[in-house]
Amino acid sequence: MAQQEIVWGIAPIGWRNDDIPEIGAGNTLQHLLSDIVVAGFQGTEVGGFFPEPNVLNKELKLRNLKIASQWFSSFIIRDGIQEVTKAFHNCCEYLKEVHADAVVVSEQTYSIQGTEKNVFADKPHFTDEEWNTFCQGLNELGKIAEQYDLKLVYHHHMGTGVQTLEEVDRLMANTDPNYVHLVYDTGHIYVSDGDFMTLLNKHIARIKHVHFKDVRRNVMDECKKQGRSFSQSFLSGMFTVPGDGCIDFSNVYKALLDSNYKGWIVVEAEQDPSVAHPLEYALIARRYINEELILKQVTVKS
Numbered sequence: 001m002a003q004q005e006i007v008w009g010i011a012p013i014g015w016r017n018d019d020i021p022e023i024g025a026g027n028t029l030q031h032l033l034s035d036i037v038v039a040g041f042q043g044t045e046v047g048g049f050f051p052e053p054n055v056l057n058k059e060l061k062l063r064n065l066k067i068a069s070q071w072f073s074s075f076i077i078r079d080g081i082q083e084v085t086k087a088f089h090n091c092c093e094y095l096k097e098v099h100a101d102a103v104v105v106s107e108q109t110y111s112i113q114g115t116e117k118n119v120f121a122d123k124p125h126f127t128d129e130e131w132n133t134f135c136q137g138l139n140e141l142g143k144i145a146e147q148y149d150l151k152l153v154y155h156h157h158m159g160t161g162v163q164t165l166e167e168v169d170r171l172m173a174n175t176d177p178n179y180v181h182l183v184y185d186t187g188h189i190y191v192s193d194g195d196f197m198t199l200l201n202k203h204i205a206r207i208k209h210v211h212f213k214d215v216r217r218n219v220m221d222e223c224k225k226q227g228r229s230f231s232q233s234f235l236s237g238m239f240t241v242p243g244d245g246c247i248d249f250s251n252v253y254k255a256l257l258d259s260n261y262k263g264w265i266v267v268e269a270e271q272d273p274s275v276a277h278p279l280e281y282a283l284i285a286r287r288y289i290n291e292e293l294i295l296k297q298v299t300v301k302s
């Protein structure tokens with residue numbers, strides 16, 4: 001897609017969660033996509049339950065929706081780049097067929113994201129040798145993604161080897177800017193470092209995909225105190241949609257506009273859909289985006 005503007009999406013994770021497939025299992029693809037239209041978003045990311053490309057494309061076309069990207073768990077350190085490459089080609093092939101723009105990569109070697117470990121204290125750390133293997137491997141994957149007209153965007157994530165600003169700095173310094181780009185996820189960097197603007201300002205030139213995730217600070221503090229795991233934390237309600245938590249997205253949005261960011265901003269709030277009604281929260285997010293971000297920026301400019 002020739003990216004002329006900001007495209008607003010919302011991720012399936014509020015309806016169904018790939019990490020815990022039982023969550024929201026009754027929410028069908030058609031239900032999700034129709035809710036996205038009702039809430040006024042232009043597209044979404046591929047969820048684990050999505051069907052083959054021709055079935056998905058038909059459902060998208062009926063609703064004039066687009067696909068932004070899909071998550072890819074890489075195990076470059078554990079399995080070696082050769083092994084990862086095969087699965088990566090399959091993922092890129094699928095994404096090309098559904099006309100996506102990016103592939104979201106997260107290195108899951110030693111990740112505690114899907115375990116019961118304390119996500120605030122037990123994150124893994126790569127050795128120097130592992131960092132080299134990992135960064136070289138990512139450059140390779142980035143070149144493969146280009147062959148499919150996709151951008152490889154790396155997702156920093158709680159409970160993984162690339163979680164903190166320092167680790168993102170190291171990743172950016174040791175990968176090729178032509179092939180390895182960055183996802184900026186407000187929620188993950190806030191929970192990790194207590195700050196979300198530094199990463200944005202420092203790496204804005206490498207950011208080619210954005211996740212807008214808000215945080216309920218009181219819930220986060222409690223989860224930290226209790227030493228909860230990643231899934232226990234989001235099931236407790238640590239994350240929410242923009243406009244419902246403690247992150248002020250105005251400066252984030254302004255910085256993106258000032259840097260002439262073009263591409264997707266995807267609302268991504270994992271919550272239990274039986275507690276947080278997905279359409280209700282999608283509408284809260286859209287109202288906040290329209291009234292507090294888009295309208296206010298237009299007013300400031302004119």
Ligand SMILES: O=C1C[C@@H](O)[C@H](O)[C@@H](O)C1=O
Nearest residue numbers: 018019071155185211268
């Ligand atoms: O981008 C993401 C994808 C999810 O699978 C992940 O767990 C979530 O936290 C996230 O930010």
Ligand SMILES: [Co+2]
Nearest residue numbers: 155185211268
């Ligand atoms: Co994210």
